[in-house]
Amino acid sequence: MAGAFPRHETSLEALRTRGRYRQMMPRDGHDFASNDYLGLAGSDVLRAAAADALARGVPVGAGGSRLLRGNDAEHQLLEAEAAAFFGTEAALFMGGGFNANQAIFSTLPQQGDLVLYDALIHASTHDGMRLGRAETRSFAHSDVTNAREVLQDWRKNGGRGQVWIAVEAVYSMDGDLAPLDELMALADAEGAVLVVDEAHSTGVFGDLGRGLAHGIAHRPNVLPLHTCGKALGASGALICGQRVLIETLINKARGFIFATAPSPLNAALVRAALQELQQNPDRRHQAWQGITHAQAEAGRLCGLEGFQSQILPVVIGDDKRTMALAAAMQGHGYDIRGIRPPTVPRGTSRLRLSITLNTPETVITTMFETLAQEMEAAQCPA
Structure with a gap:
């Protein structure tokens, strides 16, 4: 008897045949x-932090979105400490890096803007761009000359909006580093915003593990994203940058507004991880x-x-x-x-x-x- 979803079964069998079938x-x-x-x-560092947080009465669950009753003191303490540690005006704690990238690229670039992205950018950025209203163009991996050419071609053909340059600091599948100095120079020359996904550099690169973009993170045209489920050992993500951009996300990002807040307990664990970077x-x-x-x-x-x-x-x-x-x-x-x-x-x-x-x-x-x-x-x- 044929299954209830024959097209799905056929698709899965094709993956098996090609050696691309995935299983946990x-x-x-x-x-x-x-x-x-x-x-x-x-x-033991995070085990002790969890025990301490529970003893202090930090809730395990948030119980709602941050804009309802889900906003906890641990969230706000983490955001203040993260902004200070990473050197930005403000920070926003979200449930994960994928959700954070979706929020950034579906919300901040506006209609008439351009998202200029590295060809090897993460899938979450692609999903965010699909949900957004800005134009999107790719440039050859880590090729700043090509990025400039693509941007100038967009301008030549009538592009007038804000440009957002999307890169990863350390690329997750190749392990190579983005040429951030050259990209920053391009962003400055073209009035663009440099969005740097620090997922695989947080904790590993930069002074005290602040990431590859730490030296430029304070600049108004830089937006770093630090994920908390890799070197920081917990889960979640911290979008760091200018306060106006963080407040725009709070007010307009559907992935923030309509999502249950991350666990306050998890926020306490991320706080402990950031303290560990500084103290050890x-x-x-x-x-x-x-x-x-x-x-x-x-x-x-x-x-x-x-x-x-x-x-x-x-x-x-x-x-x-x-x-x-x-x-x-x-x-x-x-x-x-x-x-x-x-x-x-x-x-x-x-x-x-x-x-x-x-x-x-x-x-x-x-x-x-x-x-x-x-x-x-x-x-x-x-």
Whole structure:
């Protein structure tokens, strides 16, 4: 008997055939897959913060949107502390980075404006742009010359509105860094706003982990977004910037107005994570020791070079070969995941190796020794 949703079943079967079928897996093996870069998610620091917050009577649930009764003192304390820490006029705490990017790009760029975005920008930005009313154009990845050309072409063809340049500080699948100095110069020259998604740089890059854009975050034409579910070990997101932009989001962003507020308890955990960045800089230094070690071992044992961050992509190309290699590494006790289109461009399926404080340097070395053997057996290019 045919299923009730034959088109969906056919679509899923096509994904299986192409090696793109996704399914959830339990946590198992040494962590080379998470974004818990500073090892805070399961740390005693956040456990103690949770216990303290509960003892102080901080609610577990918000009970409503921030504009109803869901606004808690912990939310407001976090926003004030985050604005001070990241160096901006104001901050807004939202439930997650995806929701925050949707809110930014569906609300702030107006009709007649242009969102000029990096070709590898996150899916959440694309969804926000689809919901918004501004024009959108992409530029080649991290190519500021091309960004300038696209912007000037838009102006030449009658574009007169505000330009919003959307980039990631550290790109989540390639691990490379945005050329922020050049992008800032372009934004200044063209009267544009630079929107910087710091999701994978918060806690890892910048003074005390303030992110790659910290030196420019105070400027009126810069809007940084810091997510709280990666290096900060909790969940949520902090949109930081000029007060007028934050107040516009509060008044007009549907993803803020109509959503139940994030847990006040979670806000307390993010506060504790920010305090840890300031009070224990050794945590970040230790993370970088592991990152530097991993980059060196990748080159020494696998011939893989050119990495710039804690994210080490091993591009295989073919979808099925990528997943087979990931499964082989998982069988050796290493939690390594394969990444396929549409998350990455066609023909660039890869292993995404994430280096965190959860994994000792000795394990990092043995992982690369094993990876070298498996890549050779599978005849994968180095």
